[in-house]
Amino acid sequence: MPTNRSTHSSNVSRFPTAPATSAVAGPAGGAPRQQLPVPAHALPHRTPRELLTLARRGLEEAAEIRTDGMRYATAHLAALRAAAAVLAARAVPAAPGRRSRVTSVWSLLVLVAPELTEWAAYFAAGASKRSAAEAGIPRVVTAREADDLMRSAEQFIAVVEVGLGFSYQPRIEGLAS
DSSP: OOSSOOOSGGGOOOOOOOOOSEEEOOGGGOSOEEEEEEOGGGSOSSOHHHHHHHHHHHHHHHHHOOSHHHHHHHHHHHHHHHHHHHHHHHEEEOOSOSOOOOOOHHHHHHHHOGGGHHHHHHHHHTHHHHHHHHTTOTTSSOHHHHHHHHHHHHHHHHHHHHHTTOOOOOOOTTOOO
16 A cells, blocks of 8 residues: 555645646636546546546445455455546547557556556556456455455545545444434
């Protein structure tokens, strides 16, 4: 897990603007933010808000799963959705041209949000374990690895929410809804 990351909103700052080719209005009509071209096939087809909602739901689902491998895979998928939210907010389709090679969301994330490089490296390193767990390979991850990834995914989603200008309210355990 990347160091010096916290989900507490006072410790999570907005993403700095990345250099790019196109500017659009920022959240709530704020200062313009820059966008980078990404192959059109790699762009999400949902809004950042929708992707973050799906990411939060994925974490809730992962918390209910008892199988370590599937809990790990579901939490990793939640982090992928948060990364996709950054792409949806920051990237624009690249000009049509030669066919680009397939690349991971984590590689694209580094291009559009270099400040999230440590997070991208952390989650990219777990991608093969996620694939193995999804394939049903037993004991590919331990309970501790699954729990650690759950916590990291929650922190990452919070960082993305705040960075994209969406409010983040940490859940307080033990309170009735």
